[in-house]
Amino acid sequence: MTARRTKIVATLGPASNSPEMLEQLILAGLDVARLNFSHGSPEDHKARAKLVRDIAAKHGRHVALLGDLQGPKIRIAKFANKRIELKVGDRFTFSTSHPLTDGNQDIVGIDYPDLVKDCGVGDELLLDDGRVVMRVETTTADTLNCVVLIGGPLSDHKGINRRGGGLTAPALTEKDKADIKLAAEMDLDYLAVSFPRDAADMEYARQLRDESGGKAWLVAKIERAEAVADDETLDGLIKASDVVMVARGDLGVEIGDAELVGIQKKIILHARRHNKAVIVATQMMESMIQNPMPTRAEVSDVANAVLDYTDAVMLSAESAAGAYPLEAVQAMARICLGAERHPTGKSSSHRIGKTFERCDESIALAAMYTANHFPGVKAIIALTESGYTPLIMSRIRSSVPIYSFSPHRDTQARSAMFRGVYTIPFDPAALPPGEVSQAAVDELLKRGLVQQGDWVILTKGDSYHTIGGTNGMKILHVGDALV
Ligand code: G6P
Ligand code: MG
Structure with missing residues (x-):
């Protein structure tokens, strides 16, 4: 599957x-x-x-x-009776000096002193994710006096936005x-x-x-x-x-x-x-x-x-x-x-015509180029400290799975966010260097993710625990004795 x-x-x-x-x-x-x-x-x-x-x-x-x-979601304060109902054409006022628990049909307090400064006549204000809309008609030093354009219920602590943005909290x-x-x-x-x-x-x-x-x-x-x-x-x-x-x-x-x-x-x-x-x-x-x-x-x-x-x-x-x-x-x-069964293309034009900025990025992208163009490749193993190498790999469109091999709990969990990346706990430092490739491929074999005769790409660095240290890639044939 x-x-x-x-x-x-x-x-x-x-x-x-x-x-x-x-x-x-x-x-x-x-x-x-x-x-x-x-x-x-x-x-x-x-x-x-x-x-x-x-x-x-x-x-x-x-x-x-x-x-x-x-x-800093800006919110209105409370109403004396929890909730009001506004109709199109109603007048309504937001006030930075009105008591915060005593809103009514005409006015409600707001605990954000800059609201009056941030808004002007003609601005549209959206309450409760846009369910209620008002336009500012006049202002004073501490109030915005509005007319209701779209009516509806308004209750305690609903959020307020300004159309076009610009509330500066x-x-x-x-x-x-x-x-x-x-x-x-x-x-x-x-x-x-x-x-x-x-x-x-x-x-x-x-x-x-x-x-x-x-x-x-x-x-x-x-x-x-x-x-x-x-x-x-x-x-x-x-x-x-x-x-x-x-x-x-x-x-x-x-x-x-x-x-x-x-x-x-x-x-x-x-x-x-x-x-x-x-x-x-x-x-x-x-x-x-x-x-x-x-x-x-x-x-x-x-x-x-x-x-x-x-x-x-x-x-x-x-x-x-x-x-x-x-x-x-x-x-x-x-x-x-x-x-995902309807891919928009198996090839990727990502970064074609661009220069690479880092060595590990170059290896990661070389691995993906190979994975997408060499049909026998069934898996990519990225030995990773922080999750960065599999993240860069997964920026490239591909149908080949990327396995994030890491000994660290946080990296194992973090890799769950990246598209096409799957976590396998693995600590290369616990093994003699000559056994790492074989042990890594065995992890895939054990889970039925590859079989004899498949090709697998593995990336790593010279030292086993250096973030950004990836500088090599191997192409491994499953079933051969690997070193
Ligand atoms: C593992 C490998 C190292 C490599 C590192 C890259 O620790 O054993 O050889 O340098 O991952 O980690 P990164 O966080 O940059 O993906
Ligand atoms: Mg939000």
Whole structure:
């Protein structure tokens, strides 16, 4: 059976917390478990993380853990009666001086003093992911007075965005800073930064991660209009990250849904070009919150992301709070496999006409060129310290599986994010040098992944534990005595 290449990220929550459900999700193919730091206590997150790791270990699976920082989502304060109903044409005011627990039909407080500075007459404000839309008519020193363009219910703490972006809250809040420490304590594999504006925000997050002693790779959530306003900003943000997420919820609100698909394709392309992994997120299987089957449009959305060569597709409320978390993971797995059967080409034009920047990158790409052009090659073994070598390899389109061979727990889990990459625990330093190739190929034979007569490519460096040290590739014939 062909293994699925595209990876599945699923958000954990009340619908998926029980050990039984988690076990089923992991067996159904969950690759990355997302912990949403916007909800739940540190104890909740720690308990969930431990369960995921214990169950994955029990089944010999490698599941990465991704912590998602809440970020500076700007929210309205509370209503005296929890919720109001707005009609088209109603007048409504946001006030930075109104009491924070005393909103009513006409006015609500907001705990973000710069809102009035950041917005002007004529701006459109989107509440609750765009379900309610208003236009600013007049302003005072502490209020925005609006008219309702699209009505609907509005309740406590709903998010607020400005069409076109430009609300300037810094990307990392005090809570985020505390959660970066929590992520380090939990030894999370990935950490997602919400609403970064540019490379500097990611660099600041990296500095805080380093100070806290964490090793998580950083995910930039692309969800502000500013982040995609021009290629320079987008590429800067990508280069300052390890992974990017097309965070379509807030991004769609800020730039409008019509442009979202084109921008999604561009982000995937640019991320891969810069040797980064990429996740497509939000509303991929939205109707499965209530239904056991996805709609054709949702199937098409997931399949298209796969055809565009995303590394991973993500479930949010579908797996965190929906009625069918298991069915959602199963449906995603099935759709990914189906879409992968229709490759857009076995060859890759990636980097043709470009110069390579590094020795390990050159070896990784040489390995992929060989794998795609030498029909007997059935597997690629990348000996890796950090996961970097298999990551670069998997930027190239191919149907040949890439096996990430590493002795380190974090690298084993991290590799679960990369398209077409599978983890096999392996420590070359524990063996005499002359036995490493044979032992590595034996690991594949043992699992039935290759057979006698197949060809296998193996990459490694001169020393056994040097990140970036890959400088050699071997082409091995399975069945021959290997040295
Ligand atoms: C393993 C190999 C080394 C190689 C390294 C590359 O440790 O044994 O020979 O240098 O991986 O690691 P990287 O993190 O760059 O993929
Ligand atoms: Mg968001």
